[in-house]
Amino acid sequence: MDTTITLHVDGAEHTLTVDTRTTLLDALRDRLGVTSPKKGCDHGQCGSCTVLLGDRRILACLALAVAHDGARVTTAAGLAPDGELHPLARAMVDHDGFQCGYCTPGQVCSAVGMLAEAEAGWPSHATRDLTAATELDDAEIRERMSGNLCRCGAYPNIVAAIREVSR
Amino acid sequence: MTATAPGNPATPVSQPPAADEPMARIEGRAKVTGTAPYAYEHPTTEPLYLHPVLSTVARGRVTAVHTGDAEQLDGVRAVLTSKNAPRLADTSDLEFAVLQSDEVTFHGQIVAAVAADSPETAREAAALVRVDYEERPHDVILRSDHQDLYTPGEAVAGAAPDSHQGDTDTALARSVVLVDQTYRTPREYNNPMEPHSTVAFWETLPERLTLYDSTQGAHTVRATMATVFGLPEENVRVIAPHVGGGFGSKGAAKAHNVLVGLAARALPGRTVKLALTRRHMFSLTGYRPPTIQRIRLGADTEGRLEALVHDVTELTSRTKEYAEMSGLSSRMMYAAPDRTTSHRLTALDVPVPFWMRAPGEAPGMFALESAMDELAVACGVDPVELRVRNDPGADPQTGRPWSGRHLVQCLREGAERFGWQGRDPVPGHHRDGAWLVGTGVASAVYPRLTSPGSAAEIEYGADGRYTVSIGAADIGTGAWTVLTQISAEALGCPVDRVTLRIGDSDLPRATVAGGSSGTSSWGTAVHAAARAFRGEHGADPRPGARTRAEAPENPDLERYAMYSFGAHFAEVRVHADTGEVRVPRMLGVYSVGRVINPRTARSQLVGGMVMGLSMALHEQGVVDPRFGNVVNGDLAGYHVAANADVGEVEAHWLEESDPHLNPMGAAGVGEIGIVGTAAAIANAAHHATGVRVRELPLTPDRFLR
Ligand code: FES
Ligand code: FES
Numbered sequence: 001m002d003t004t005i006t007l008h009v010d011g012a013e014h015t016l017t018v019d020t021r022t023t024l025l026d027a028l029r030d031r032l033g034v035t036s037p038k039k040g041c042d043h044g045q046c047g048s049c050t051v052l053l054g055d056r057r058i059l060a061c062l063a064l065a066v067a068h069d070g071a072r073v074t075t076a077a078g079l080a081p082d083g084e085l086h087p088l089a090r091a092m093v094d095h096d097g098f099q100c101g102y103c104t105p106g107q108v109c110s111a112v113g114m115l116a117e118a119e120a121g122w123p124s125h126a127t128r129d130l131t132a133a134t135e136l137d138d139a140e141i142r143e144r145m146s147g148n149l150c151r152c153g154a155y156p157n158i159v160a161a162i163r164e165v166s167r
Numbered sequence: 168m169t170a171t172a173p174g175n176p177a178t179p180v181s182q183p184p185a186a187d188e189p190m191a192r193i194e195g196r197a198k199v200t201g202t203a204p205y206a207y208e209h210p211t212t213e214p215l216y217l218h219p220v221l222s223t224v225a226r227g228r229v230t231a232v233h234t235g236d237a238e239q240l241d242g243v244r245a246v247l248t249s250k251n252a253p254r255l256a257d258t259s260d261l262e263f264a265v266l267q268s269d270e271v272t273f274h275g276q277i278v279a280a281v282a283a284d285s286p287e288t289a290r291e292a293a294a295l296v297r298v299d300y301e302e303r304p305h306d307v308i309l310r311s312d313h314q315d316l317y318t319p320g321e322a323v324a325g326a327a328p329d330s331h332q333g334d335t336d337t338a339l340a341r342s343v344v345l346v347d348q349t350y351r352t353p354r355e356y357n358n359p360m361e362p363h364s365t366v367a368f369w370e371t372l373p374e375r376l377t378l379y380d381s382t383q384g385a386h387t388v389r390a391t392m393a394t395v396f397g398l399p400e401e402n403v404r405v406i407a408p409h410v411g412g413g414f415g416s417k418g419a420a421k422a423h424n425v426l427v428g429l430a431a432r433a434l435p436g437r438t439v440k441l442a443l444t445r446r447h448m449f450s451l452t453g454y455r456p457p458t459i460q461r462i463r464l465g466a467d468t469e470g471r472l473e474a475l476v477h478d479v480t481e482l483t484s485r486t487k488e489y490a491e492m493s494g495l496s497s498r499m500m501y502a503a504p505d506r507t508t509s510h511r512l513t514a515l516d517v518p519v520p521f522w523m524r525a526p527g528e529a530p531g532m533f534a535l536e537s538a539m540d541e542l543a544v545a546c547g548v549d550p551v552e553l554r555v556r557n558d559p560g561a562d563p564q565t566g567r568p569w570s571g572r573h574l575v576q577c578l579r580e581g582a583e584r585f586g587w588q589g590r591d592p593v594p595g596h597h598r599d600g601a602w603l604v605g606t607g608v609a610s611a612v613y614p615r616l617t618s619p620g621s622a623a624e625i626e627y628g629a630d631g632r633y634t635v636s637i638g639a640a641d642i643g644t645g646a647w648t649v650l651t652q653i654s655a656e657a658l659g660c661p662v663d664r665v666t667l668r669i670g671d672s673d674l675p676r677a678t679v680a681g682g683s684s685g686t687s688s689w690g691t692a693v694h695a696a697a698r699a700f701r702g703e704h705g706a707d708p709r710p711g712a713r714t715r716a717e718a719p720e721n722p723d724l725e726r727y728a729m730y731s732f733g734a735h736f737a738e739v740r741v742h743a744d745t746g747e748v749r750v751p752r753m754l755g756v757y758s759v760g761r762v763i764n765p766r767t768a769r770s771q772l773v774g775g776m777v778m779g780l781s782m783a784l785h786e787q788g789v790v791d792p793r794f795g796n797v798v799n800g801d802l803a804g805y806h807v808a809a810n811a812d813v814g815e816v817e818a819h820w821l822e823e824s825d826p827h828l829n830p831m832g833a834a835g836v837g838e839i840g841i842v843g844t845a846a847a848i849a850n851a852a853h854h855a856t857g858v859r860v861r862e863l864p865l866t867p868d869r870f871l872r
Contacts, residue, residue, distance in 0.1 A: 019287045035208035036201025040360045041445045045802035076201040089199040093191055096770045100643030101198030102360040102411030108199055146809040151360045151412050152643050153777025155813045
């Protein structure tokens with residue numbers, strides 16, 4: 001069954017007809033040609049497809065497009081609207097927080113969403129004091145970024161990049 | 168260190184150094200924004216989407232494929248089976264004989280495929296294809312007492328399968344200290360983050376095939392596709408500018424490349440896209456085969472090795488032979504006068520194994536370096552000191568001098584940096600709350616390989632830039648950046664005057680990005696082209712000046728034993744009640760020749776160590792003997808290290824250059840980081856707990872007694 005929806009992606013509005021089974025990830029990649037979010041597993045297991053919905057990070061492979069009519073989606077490409085890299089993306093380049101780059105747009109979006117979560121006081125498994133303001137030490141960053149697998153093993157540099165931006 | 172490589176007369180002294188700089192990746196901006204195009208992402212108009220149907224039996228014959236329900240779906244353009252798929256020109260390699268017969272030789276083999284207008288339709292239709300089998304008994308489990316064990320031929324093994332030096336039986340019988348243990352490693356999967364993907368387009372009159380492919384070698388895939396489809400090589404083009412990791416699994420064409428070619432040929436004029444799912448990858452894209460390795464070490468009371476025996480038992484597939492040469496490093500690693508190694512295979516009804524990061528060395532050095540740790544304990548010798556004592560002056564296998572063997576320096580510097588001094592050797596002595604804490608060390612080795620057959624072309628443009636072309640691949644190694652630096656150095660110009668072109672089989676031939684040989688093989692070709700270019704066109708070329716050259720042969724390859732070395736140190740904490748294993752700290756010191764780009768080299772070394780940690784703690788493809796499938800075939804069931812698994816990781820290297828290896832003096836660094844890591848962690852876990860685990864991975868249950 002097909003349904004027509006509207007998506008706002010990286011500031012551009014798109015009206016498109018999707019199969020009701022189409023994931024947000026496939027709508028972006030296959031229908032709109034927005035290939036910044038990657039498909040690593042299609043099952044919510046790797047984080048490569050992470051995008052921002054508003055300012056929340058979500059896994060686009062676990063979201064149905066038809067359930068996101070009217071949604072505002074930001075991909076890693078949209079974080080640099082005027083050609084200026086987002087500070088987090090800049091830090092990833094400076095710290096060599098990637099190798100093959102396939103997990104990277106997901107890492108960048110995830111980190112941006114994660115920083116907002118920490119800012120809002122959301123705790124994680126690594127949070128020791130639930131009553132205090134969140135302090136993003138390395139253990140916190142690692143824990144909060146563990147939904148984004150990097151098979152190239154760039155984790156130490158990813159943590160360094162996020163640490164720099166979070167300060 | 169100087170910026171001018173030996174044998175490079177073209178480099179004027181006044182130029183700024185092009186290499187040895189931590190230049191940021193030139194494709195960095197494209198990668199952090201996600202705009203660097205990977206195979207599946209090249210723009211196409213109205214493509215078809217291909218979805219394969221895989222066998223659900225491990226051995227037998229397809230007796231019927233019921234395609235009616237699938238064909239009735241709106242948007243289905245073709246259902247390919249062995250009955251209607253185009254015939255291939257060459258089916259001698261059974262891995263590539265896709266849909267050419269009804270034989271099933273492993274669980275997860277391609278038995279049909281659907282091409283449809285949308286990915287959803289293709290997937291649904293594939294699920295509607297019903298396949299009947301005549302099933303035959305299968306055998307999928309490796310056993311050391313398997314009755315069909317055989318010795319692989321030298322051609323498939325890439326080296327003599329067995330080696331004998333001296334009389335190990337007598338030496339072992341004489342030795343005062345003996346270690347005789349068996350080590351096991353499981354089936355392991357590369358799992359690059361980008362699943363293997365291919366986009367294909369077939370043209371007729373003349374017949375031409377174009378592939379956008381996720382590959383470590385555009386020319387390698389082109390050669391296979393040309394052979395299999397009976398096309399001249401120049402009528403096949405493979406394009407791969409960015410590749411989302413490979414770790415060996417994209418080092419050759421695979422069955423899915425042939426499948427997408429078949430579909431494109433059956434549907435000429437339409438672009439066909441195939442992205443394997445993560446699950447598909449567990450039977451179609453290779454894996455490290457499980458190993459059973461018996462090691463016997465004989466030594467005197469001081470820990471000086473008198474005999475070293477490394478007997479390896481592994482599986483291969485009945486579909487295609489592959490030999491993981493896990494015993495090779497035991498032939499050259501230590502100075503035992505009497506040494507024997509052997510490799511035995513048994514061919515089972517399993518998917519085709521293939522290269523995974525440091526094939527041979529990674530599992531082999533887990534075994535050898537675990538055994539060395541056991542020997543250190545048995546002799547009461549410090550494990551760093553034990554390795555120093557057994558360091559050979561020349562290659563014990565060939566007698567050749569080393570082009571540079573600096574293992575001892577790596578061990579010494581690593582011990583210093585890690586704080587090894589004063590370590591209490593008694594296991595289980597150190598406790599921090601509920602955590603048992605230990606430290607471990609292991610050596611690493613990887614051959615300094617250069618593959619023959621690469622060429623490069625240099626053209627000078629009216630804009631004053633040099634375009635350097637070579638069909639190399641960047642799978643995350645940093646080749647885009649490092650080859651730019653090498654080009655600038657070889658031409659004696661600043662890096663910003665070089666435009667690099669790689670990742671296309673229409674460019675001069677390049678060997679595969681594998682065996683840590685890329686930088687050496689391609690860089691040698693670039694240097695040759697630069698030298699030839701300057702010879703022909705001088706220092707002030709006219710626009711349009713162009714030269715192409717092949718990498719010359721290196722006579723030193725026959726004169727020297729060329730290896731990179733490393734020393735791994737790890738701190739491990741094992742929870743006394745749950746057996747959970749954590750690795751808060753890893754440190755490696757490497758000898759890898761000259762490091763051209765410290766930034767990208769460090770990333771590769773650290774990445775190798777992280778994969779080694781993953782191998783040590785998590786990775787294991789679990790096979791169900793009843794059906795022959797991998798039961799944990801996705802990233803939820805097959806664990807790879809996540810961010811929170813990894814603590815501090817430091818990689819250092821010695822300042823050096825290998826004058827015998829290539830004009831850059833630099834060896835590749837893609838594999839050595841993984842080689843000794845698992846052993847260092849297992850040795851540290853023993854030091855923490857007193858429990859010696861000889862089988863990977865180090866899951867919590869192994870520490871609970
Ligand atoms: S592709 Fe969405 S989590 Fe892996
Ligand atoms: S950079 Fe390759 S998977 Fe993360």
